[in-house]
Amino acid sequence: VGPSILIVDDRDAISEVMVELLRSSGYDKVDRARSGSEALERFSDARPDLVLLDLVLPDMPGLVVAGNILDIDDHARIIAMSALSRDGLVDESLRAGCMRFLAKPFRTRELLRVIAEVLGSDEG
């Protein structure tokens, strides 16, 4: 059984295509959440192997969601994603416990490389 992935993004257009792309790349167990609270619920229930987390969500800041996920499971693997261009955002997300940062827009190969790196790492 392959690894399970949770995509947290309030923009359906993005998460839909990501689901499709990940499935076509061999990741069969992909789920989606549209908000921070939905993400926490899904994470508690399913404990996915990886969370792809957008940092701007409608109900709470992405980094708070990251913190809460790590409270539930401190071995959780999180990749932060963002279209924001604020200085220091990459450092902030790494400090908050995310393992990588993906700047939107990214290419498929970047996404797949980062996912493979994070899933292949000894962390978690």
Next chain:
Amino acid sequence: MYDDPGGDDDRPAGQRSGAGISTASKASTLAESVFELDRDLNFMMVPATLERITGFSREELELLTLQNVVFLEDRARVLNAAESIFEGSPLALEEASLFSEGKGSHPVHLIMLPRRDRDKVVSVWGAMMDIGDRAVLEERIRTLSEGQERFKTMMRDFVNIMTREIRQPLTTMLLTLELLESGHYGEMPERSRERVMALIEMVDRLKDILNDALEMSRSIGEDFKFERMTISLRELVEEVIKARAPSMKAKGISIKRSYKEGDVLANADRKAIYQVLDSLIGNAVAASPKDGHLMIELETIESSVQIAISDSGDGIPDDEIDHLFDRFYLDPGTDGKGLSDGLNMYLSKRIVQRHGGRIWCESFVGLGSTFFFTLPSARGGI
């Protein structure tokens, strides 16, 4: 124009600050303020400025002395300064309050000089500069610079929000196009696939344009802050080439290096020069045909280092070379490939100029272009 060392000020020289008031109007302002005093400090020549400030007519003023128009508290000092000119002082500069009809007092600057006839000082002449509006002027400058700050913040916020809003759909576009290209939605005829690949490249370029716009909005009205150090250009060029290797390989582009010394060291900001090299090499790759070649030359010339990047592209017509480094100049010859060059090139020019270097382009239509830039050598001062 393209290597105009005038920095980021794109206005013609005659309109730059300092030359803002025309010479003619400066002269007439000066003429209005010139005065002449005789040995008894009577006005021999009455400046228009004095008529305006005091409200007295020229005829009335001609009957008055300097002490009649200067306020009591400044009177002794100003009269002494005028007397000192008759006693041999070459120059007197005073600030004084003049009697002003309606307003009580009005501040002026006085410059006084001796007018000699052979060796004898026959009169004092000088200029009376109205500084009464200085407070108003200072207030106006303050308001203006506050407004400018607000504008800068607004501009940055706007670009930040705009880039974020555009990056989101770009993410969907890129990933969807890549899925299409991979055959996920069914095999496409080769021609369609080529068009999709071209679209992917364009969206990728749009990403760069947004980054450039951000960079620009951050640099509005600010000097680049450079951290200068000794940098190895050879190392930096190799780093850029390595990062660009996938796109070069995809196009079959080969690189020839000509490094005239073991290494070429510049005194410059590493990150900023990386950006310049990346823009120039990126453009050279974009301009080159399939299986084309690039040539990169590094050399130290006296106290400067010179970098030359040549491509085997179509070359750039003369009338376009002049605009290459203009802000927002869009290369009209390419179908989107050169879209971001306007910002790239403009930023490169600014970076190089702020380092005290020069940037220029030599091109032959049909043969290719060479972009040159210079930087201070790290060995220059020795």
